[in-house]
Amino acid sequence: MSEPIVKISGLNKWYGEFHVLRDIDLAVAKGERIVICGPSGSGKSTLIRCINALEEFQEGEIVVDGIELGPNLKHVDAVRREVGMVFQSFNLFPHLTVLDNCTLAPIWVRNIPKKDAEATAMKFLERVKIPHQANKFPGQMSGGQQQRVAIARALTMNPKVMLFDEPTSALDPEMVKEVLDTMVDLAEEGMTMLVVTHEMGFAREVANRVVFMDAGQIIEANTPREFFAAPRHARTKLFLSQILR
Amino acid sequence: MTDISSSSFVRQDLLAERPAPIKTTGFIGLVRTRLFNSPTNILLTIVGALLLWFTVIPSVRFLIVDAVWSGQDRTACLAENAGFAVGACWPYIQAKLPQLIYGFYPEAERWRVDLTMLLAVVLLLPLLVPRLPAKGLNAGLFFVAFPVVAFFLLHGGGIKGFGLSWTAGLLQLFDESIIGAGQALLSLSKTSAIAPLLWVVGSLIVLVGTAISWLIFPLTWLRDYVQVMGQPVWADFGITAAIVSLIAFFLAGGIRTGGRALASSIAIFIAIAIVIKLMGLDRGGLPIVTTNLWGGLLVTLVVSVTGIVTSLPIGIALALGRRSTIPLIRIFSIAFIEFWRGVPLITVLFFATYMLPLFLPGNFTVDGLVRALIGIALFTGAYQAENVRGGLAAIPRGQGEAAAALGLSWWKTTSLIVLPQALRHVIPNLVNSFISLFKDTSLVSIVALFDLLGSLRASFSDPKWSTPSTAFTGFAFAGIIYFIFCFGMSRYSLFVERRLNAHRRS
């Protein structure tokens, strides 16, 4: 593969005295789907939030599509325009309709005329299969629908990379599938994705690589088949035995 | 079918609807289920009825039944002439109404007050009805154009120049104060121990000032040139309009996309020109009515509307400042808020009226009404800041993060995502402050401004109308006026709240 689209090297981050991320190195190729898993508090969220500069870090470097994001967070805006993010708690804007949620950033960040932005937004809402609810408010929708809107909202900015921070863990079991299906569709279209999730089925089916983190460091990274069939590190074995019962 | 052991059941005939055995709807139902359904409620109902009896009946008697409705002077409202114990003396209000509305505003000029109030109503009502279009234009007219027009209508007077002269004048003032500061340092350096340092800094400042004066020389020269022309206001106006329109044109993207900006800029200047011409501002404008002649409802409305309109932006700015990560801004905001919240409004007004002039440089005077306005705006602003902060605190962190992840800047996140939600949360608190501000305007009467209440009290001393019930009538009238405004605000805020929070009802 050519130049990686996301390249993290020597990343270190502290919360005060607490060393959350330790010497993280990770390169993501274009079109690659990476699933990040690990026990609670291991720093998964912190890591992917560093990629679009929602968190600052003290050492190391992150390069997104050739744009450099050093510890002093230069080029934040440029990076954020390349990277879309989906949160565990959806974070839709409750005072705006679904359509306005999806057109806000294109209009105010990319200066796209309202009409065009709405057409694009409808296209993406169709893709996540909720075009009929465009004029509802987020509070009037189910969790699964809200999360799909959140995915559509991120896609309207035409990101080159999508970050997912436990997108399904706030959902009722029957809604998990609809969101995962949307993500599978997205993967099939060739989107580069970094997904923090505990959905091991999704990891098996979609991921090119599974990254296991513990205590702020990457313990093991491997193809899903190897990762689940023959975990090598003792910590990974313990983790897998706990979640795959 | 009623056999207990059989578990299957099929209904043979459907039951018809019939009324409830005890009435639960209508008046009787209400009485039975809400008023007399338990010993406590029976007691409360009786107490409530007694309260109503002892408040409503006397009020109605005083205001309507026992009131005197017509007359020329106090004799009409005396018990011996009326033949009964007189309640409200309405002819007194009728006679004093002009004073209660306009204060000492000259009679011949009162149409200006009427026109201003009419303009305010005409601009405000469409703004309050959500269904009507062109909210942006409407808001611009009400919040920007109206205050200027209202000033020249109520106060009178004209203009000697326009944008060019004002900019040049401001820059010159700024420059002169810089040079002044530099020269002060220079003269200090003759006696001070750190003379060389002071001398260097002073000379530097004077140098900078001189450089600025050379930089703005074209502007001041143009100003002086325009001022000696036959029509200085119009010449200045034309130059300003041309410059501003061109800047708007190029900022909006030049020939390709700037057409709209150019057109709206020109339209705005044409509108301004029409206003200047209509009000004769270039020829001295309307006769000046100084603010010490203003009074009555006019002052109450001017003070409260200005206070309401200016305190909210001040409050928002302070609330955002208080949450800022920049220490200087945060400390300033906290100090400002705590200072104004810790000082009573009366003190603020006294300070603004009697002490502030002592601190200002000699030739610099601020109108008494303006001083009170500023005091009230800052005072209410501090309260509004705390209200707004409550709303800001209720917004989950995820909202800001989601906006940031989409690439929105801090300003856009704040104005499009955070503030709209925060303000909706606190509409009741904001309006609460507005209502209390409206009533607090009556405090300006202690600093020699005659608002509605002040004018009212002044009218008590008129011997022509001194009767036992004059004061009661006057206060009842003032109370009704205040109540109408405050109740109106309260109802309107409920309406807005329900409408804006539609999204929360799922």
Ligand SMILES: Nc1ncnc2c1ncn2[C@@H]1O[C@H](COP(=O)(O)OP(=O)(O)OP(=O)(O)O)[C@@H](O)[C@H]1O
């Ligand atoms: N703002 C903060 N200040 C201090 N410590 C924090 C902060 N945010 C997170 N941490 C700590 O950093 C560690 C990593 O947090 P992070 O949210 O990245 O974990 P995670 O792997 O995403 O866990 P989970 O699966 O529970 O979401 C945790 O121990 C957490 O307590």
Ligand SMILES: [Mg+2]
């Ligand atoms: Mg997490």
